[in-house]
Amino acid sequence: MGAPGTGKCITGDSLVLTNKGLIEIKDIPRYFSFDEKSHQVYGAKLPTIDIKESKNEIGLASHWYDLGEQPTIKITLKQGFELEGTLEHPIVILNENGRLEFKPLSQLKNDDFVAIKFNGQHFGSLKEIKPDRAYLLGLLTGDGNLSHSNRIGLTTIDPEIANSFNTYMNKNYGEEIKIGNSSDGITKTVTSWKVKKDLYNAGMSYLLSYDKTVPYTVMQAPKEIIVAFLQGLFDTDGYFERYNFGYATVSKKLSDQILMLLLNLGVIAHRRIKSHVDVYHPRPVYEITVSGSALKAFKKEVGFRLTRKQKLLEDYLESHPKENTNIDLFPFVVNTIENTWKKISKSGKSNSRFANLIDKVRDRKIISRNSLGLFLDLFKKCGLKDNQISYLKNLYDAKLFFSPIAKIDNCRNRVYDFTVPKYHSFIANGLVSHNTLLARAVAGEAHVPFFHISGSEFVEMFVGVGAGRVRDLFSTAKKAAPSIIFIDELDAIGRHRGAGLGGGHDEREQTLNQILVEMDGFERDTNVIVVAATNRPDVLDPALLRPGRFDRRVVLDLPDVNDREEVLKIHCQGKPLALNINLREIAERTPGFSGADLASVVNEAALLAARKNKHQVFQEELLDSIEKVLLGPERKSHILSKKEKEVAAFHEAGHALVSSSLPDAEPVRKISIVARGLAAGYTLKMPAEERRIKTKSEFLSEMATLLAGFCAEKLKFREITTGASNDLERASELARKLVKEYGMSSLGPVSFGEKEEMVFLGKEFGEQRNYSEKVAALIDKEVEKFIKNAEEKADRILAKRRHLLNKIAETLIKKETIEREEFESLIKQRKIETPASPTKIEKPTKLKIRHI
Structure with a gap:
């Protein structure tokens, strides 16, 4: 077994057959319930095949993975089908013994016969559109245009198609629209935002030729919707000439989708690049054709609605009743067939038909689908039982088409995967693919089994359940040793014991005690590694962190x-x-x-x-x-009165002006008095660079900026409001930290106070004093001094630059929002202070927000 991404993965554009229709594997979380943490997917049923018995089956996917960019191999079959996956990704081939087997992409070679699953007849149940609309979508995908404003156009010289378009529009929109003709005389037009909106809601796009796709309302729809769309597409853009049906497009994605839809309907098509990129063709042209025995299936399942095209198809099939079966062949099964015929011959039940068939197979060294079906019918009439015949019968009934590999390319791409527990396979791009068997990359890198559980899964209301689950988990891991156990959200069960809430037999403590026992290290040779994750290492019980248990810590910091x-x-x-x-x-x-x-x-x-x-x-x-x-979102319903708007404008203008006037403050990026969340206005400041230390001068500038809104209100209105409450709270908290934690006051480099925590509650509960009342009074004086100095600094700047304060506030009242460029042009910044020496702080720089 290997980690996801080390094997068994395919690219995101691979079309997977599911109970909701054909879906690109990268889009599985959009259409099925998916748990990002556990990677579990719910409700995804995947048609597949049991290769041992060659039987069709339905597997229920348990997990889905996005595995990032990996080296890949892309194979192209002679039939035009493609699949790209990681080097170890296995697909089903027919080996030289005539048996199905999984073979990694890296071990494939040209002319290996790859199994293609056809005639699955598995469809979705999405009924957002009806067949008549699906037919219209097909017509427009073929020869339509939606790229001009509110106009819809369909270019056709066929009166039957034009009549279908007119009939649909008149029936569904009536007097709301008017159908016109463009200047070229062959384009039917409808100008209507309503019609265009309906088409977009049905999954249509601008219909640029290279961007065309089958709408999702068709890909995930029942059979009748899919057939109606294909008929519309082929009536406009399809053709029948000489002995085959054809359809061409410059959209690679559209050709992929059409190929898979036809395959699921039982129509085995062929794809080739008709025209490569050159001076006449800016993009490659992909041509899909259907010929030989597949034409009957095409007529039965799809065909044309357009009378003249359908007649050409029917006339050809009527005049050529004998099918060309030189494409749908079974290689490497001739020896098996000959061995079973010998048994029939010995039993005396052979006849001339058997003999003629065997002679033909011996000469060609290969057998067609029709001939194999005839052989199986003759054998059944003989009334004999044989394991080899049973295998051939299953192989025939599995609806597999075998196409040799024409091209193998080395690539690199982003890959995805499923886990299908019972059958370990699914169908992607028509090919039977193996799934992954392992749930985490860390175990894959170590090449050992991996066991994952969340801490909350241990916690139950019934006593002893959590401890029992711990015992079961470790017992399973020890049996599979060497192995890895991963416990997510460890703090759910690993909190400090004896916090005063609950006794010694509390269920959480019993569970924790059992984990400690399992990790105690008495069994030295079990080779089980335990890994855990938590956002609260500070509340963990010290016993968990002792050597021999969780004795290594890996910190995952915020991204730079x-x-x-x-x-x-x-x-x-x-x-x-x-x-x-x-x-x-x-x-x-x-x-x-x-x-x-x-x-x-x-x-x-x-x-x-x-x-x-x-x-x-x-x-x-x-x-x-x-x-x-x-x-949070803009609160458009929160309308400020004229007075409130003026107060908010001067408050935010004060923040911005003082910040821009101080050399150690961070640049102002945006000022706004548009209400968001709980804030009536805000000032955004963006640090010039990300740092993990901050100077005393920067803290003092920060404090002055915090108090600037308060000072601006006082200066302008000779009154203060409640809008500054949050600023005052933050300024007071910062001043107290400067004195008590950072040692930046005249009291010297001393830390005052000890935090008292209730770790069972998972939060700080209070502070225990380690200083006298006299020192407490000195601390209060230092805090008051910091606040007073910051207020005086803000007052000086605002008084000196009052004309700018008024100008910024007036602009805010008028425009409600000022971006950085406009703000800087308003103030023509001048710095008035100098920085001081750096002092280490605890947290990295963050985006600053001032709001009222």
Whole structure:
């Protein structure tokens, strides 16, 4: 076994057959319930095949993985089917003994026969559109145009197609729309936002030729919807000439989808690149054709609605009743067939038909599907039983088509995978693929079994259940040793014992005691490694952290600017981003953000774009989403009175002006009096660089900036409001830290006070004094001095630059929001103070927000 990503993985655009229709494997979490922590997926049923018995089966997927970028191999079959996966990813082939087997992509060679699963007849149940609309979507995908404002166009010279278009529009929209003709005389047009919106809701796009796809409302629909769409597409863009049906497109994705839809319907098509890129063809042209015995299946399952095309197909099949079966062949089974015939011959039940069939098979060294079916029917009539015949019968009934490999390429791509516990396989791009068997990369790197459980899963209301689960987990891991146990959210069961809440027999303590016993180290040769994760190491019981237990700590810090850019790239995959997106700028504007915060930024940006009816996410949406994640959505219903708006404007202008006037303060990025969350207004400041230490001068500038809103209100209105309460609280807290924690006051480098915590509650409960009342009075005086000095500094700056304060506030009242460039042009910044020496602090720099 290996880790996910070390094998058994395929690229995200691979189409997987599911109980909800054909879905790209990367989109599985969009359509099925998925747990990001455990990677479990719920409700995904995957048609597959049991290769031992050659029987069709349905497997229930248990896990889905996104495994990142890996080296891959891409195989292309002579039939035109493709699959790209990791080097160890196994697919089903027919070996030289005529048996199905899984073979890794890295071990495949040209002319190996790969199994393609056809005629699965597995469809989704999505019924968002009816067959008549599906047929229209097919017509428009073929020869339609939706790229001009609110206009829909269908170009056709066929009166039957034009009549179908007119009939649908009149029946469904009537007097709401008017059908016109463009200047070319062959394009039917409808100008209507309602019609266009309905088409977009049904999954249609602009219909640029190279971007065409089958709408999701078709891919996940019942059979009749899929057939109606294909008929519309083939009536416009399909053709029948000489002896085959054909369809061509410059959209690679559309050709992939059509190939898979036909395959699921039982139509084995062939794909080739009709025209490669050259001076006449800016993009390759992919041509799909159906010929030979597959034409009957095409006529039965799909065909044309267009009378003239359907007649050509029917006339050809009627005049050529004998099928060309030289494509659908079974290699390497001739010896098996000959051995079974010998048994029949010995039993005296052979006849001339048997003999003629065997002679033909011997000469060709291969057998067609029709001939194999005939052989199986003759054998059945003989009334004999044979294991080899049973295998051939299962192989025939499994509906597998065998195509040799034409091309093998080495690539690199992002890969995904399923776990299907019982059958360990699923169907992707028509090929039977093996799934992964291991749940975590850490165990894969160590090449050992992996056991994962969350701390909360141990906790139950019944006494002894948690301890029993611990015993069971460690017992299983020891049997599979060497192995790894991973306990997530360890603080759920590993909190400090004896906190005064609950007795010694508390269920949590019993569970913790059992973990300590299991990790005690008496059994030295068990080779079980225990790994755990927590966000609260401070509340863990000391016994857990002793040598021999959790004696190594690995700290995962918040990402820096380079890490944030890489994280953003990952979360942006699969999102329709505009070409001019600058993720570096977003990374620079999000100091202090975690990976989850960055994921929220990208998701909120996508939602903002959707609300604006945009088909791509632009830089504007990403920038707006940062503020939404920080402060919450704009409260458009929260309307300030004229007086409140003026107070908020001067308050925020005070923050911004004082901050811009101090050399140690951080640059102002944005000022706003638009209410967000609980804030009536806010000032965003972005650090010039990310640092882990901060100077005393920077703290003093920070304090002056905090009090600047309070001072601005006092200066302008000769009155103060409750809007400054949060600023005063934060300034007082910062001043007290300067004195008691950072040693930055005249009391010297001394730390005052000891924190008293109730670790069972998981939070700080209070502070225990380790100083006298006299020292407490000195601390209060130092805090008062810091606050007073900060207030005086803010007052001086605001009084000296009052004309700028008024100018900024008036602009805010008028525009409600001022960005950095406009703010700097308003104030023409001048610095008035100098920095001091650095002092270490505990936390990394974060984006600063001032609000009232």
